[in-house]
Amino acid sequence: MFGRGSSDMGIDLGTCNTLIYIRGKGIVINEPSVVAVERGTKKVMAVGVDAKRMLFKTPGNIIAIRPLQDGVIADLESTEKMIRYFISKVMPRYRFIKPRMVIGVPSCITEVERRAVEESAYKAGAREVTVIEESLAAAIGANIPIFEPAGHMVCDIGGGTTEISVISLGGMVVTSAIRLGGDKFDDAIVRHVRSIHNLIIGNGVSERLKIEIGNAFPEKEIEKVEIKGTDAITGLPRRLEIDSVEVREALKDPITKIVDEIKATLGKTPPELAADIVEWGIVMTGGGSLLKGLPKLIQKETGVPVILADEPLNCVALGAGKYFEYAKGFDNSRSIYDSLNG
Structure with a gap:
């Protein structure tokens, strides 16, 4: 049954x-x-x-x-x-x-x-x-051939965490995770607006700014959005126009931490697998990877090609749902790994 x-x-x-x-x-x-x-x-x-x-x-x-x-x-x-x-x-x-x-x-x-x-x-x-x-779930969901004897790097940026892993033969060779994601992007915008403009805004407004004009890499066109909040000095409602350059400045700190973590993970990767990553690139998944210009910035900072997955928001759920289909492959890869390591 x-x-x-x-x-x-x-x-x-x-x-x-x-x-x-x-x-x-x-x-x-x-x-x-x-x-x-x-x-x-x-x-x-x-x-x-x-x-x-x-x-x-x-x-x-x-x-x-x-x-x-x-x-x-x-x-x-x-x-x-x-x-x-x-x-x-x-x-x-x-x-x-x-x-x-x-x-x-x-x-x-x-x-x-x-x-x-x-x-x-x-x-x-x-x-x-x-x-x-x-x-690992994100890699399966992004259709990465994880059972190949080759290195594939996945960077999954969620709401609360960012996880970077190098996967080969169905297992994670190197992995690193930090408790920093899209929520911290929102918090950084809230702090910046209060610090620079004495305007208190909620996370809903900061999330809208992040989605509409948020960016990690300089662009030719400067976008602007009007927001509403509470004046920190008078306590009265107030409007403010903010542009994409200022939002990028607000996001600089959390984005730098993510880029540094990716670099550190690449530094821990065995040379043979690092060569594969240079060839195949870093696959980005998770909602945070949709921040405008982020893949471009990571590629510039690491010198490694960066590919955004087809359905970055859905990759973890898709991969988790397909896990049982891959279960036999995991058993086989473990057998190969065990035989190689005596």
């Missing part, structure tokens, strides 16, 4: 968004990782898109929270409720048949945090849970 009726489910449990892939159906959920609960009773009022609309705008009796911070579970109970809600939304007729789940997580999380992910998935109704590193 399980073989015929259950669904293999790949989950990208992201800090900003949760994506769910079901074999044969594709991406069925792509919603914000936000839960709105009633204060005191903890009764769930809304999840996903509806809950995000309530973020920072709720009355006193309702709390809108993001249960994941920096790529890991900060609120286990809310995470479980969120996953359970999304599963019931996409599999209402199969609620009595438990699915197998593969969940992508950052490699920098602790064993305790890893167990928290597994526990929340089991409590949400999973029959079997497999947890894999995000960069």
Whole structure:
């Protein structure tokens, strides 16, 4: 019954968004990782898109929270409720048949945090849970030939973390992860606008700036956007026009840290695999990789070609969902690795 009726489910449990892939159906959920609960009773009022609309705008009796911070579970109970809600939304007729789940997580999380992910998935109704590193899932989702005896580098920039890995023979030879991603981009813009213009803006406004005129590499055309916020001195509402040059300056610090981490990972890569990376390039995945000019900047700073994956936002969920199809390849690659190392 399980073989015929259950669904293999790949989950990208992201800090900003949760994506769910079901074999044969594709991406069925792509919603914000936000839960709105009633204060005191903890009764769930809304999840996903509806809950995000309530973020920072709720009355006193309702709390809108993001249960994941920096790529890991900060609120286990809310995470479980969120996953359970999304599963019931996409599999209402199969609620009595438990699915197998593969969940992508950052490699920098602790064993305790890893167990928290597994526990929340089991409590949400999973029959079997497999947890894999995000960069490995992203590589599968980006259709990288990971079982070849050649080096492939993946840089996955999510909402809470950035993970850079060199993959060969189905395993990660070198990996590095930092708790810095798209959220830190937003925070950097908020700090800059307050510091330079004495204007207080929310993360929703900074996210809009990042998406509309955010950039990592100088461009000929300077774009401008009008924003609204609260004057830090008078406390009154105020408008401000800001341009793409200023937003690039605001993003300079977090972007530099990501570029430095990529350089450090390349420095740890064995020469034979480094040669492959120079030939095949660095594959960029995750929402943060969509920042305008970022691939161009990384290519300039490293001297290595940089390729943006076809579906950067979906790669981790796609790869997690296809994991069971690749399972035999992982077993074979481990056998080869073991024989090569005695």
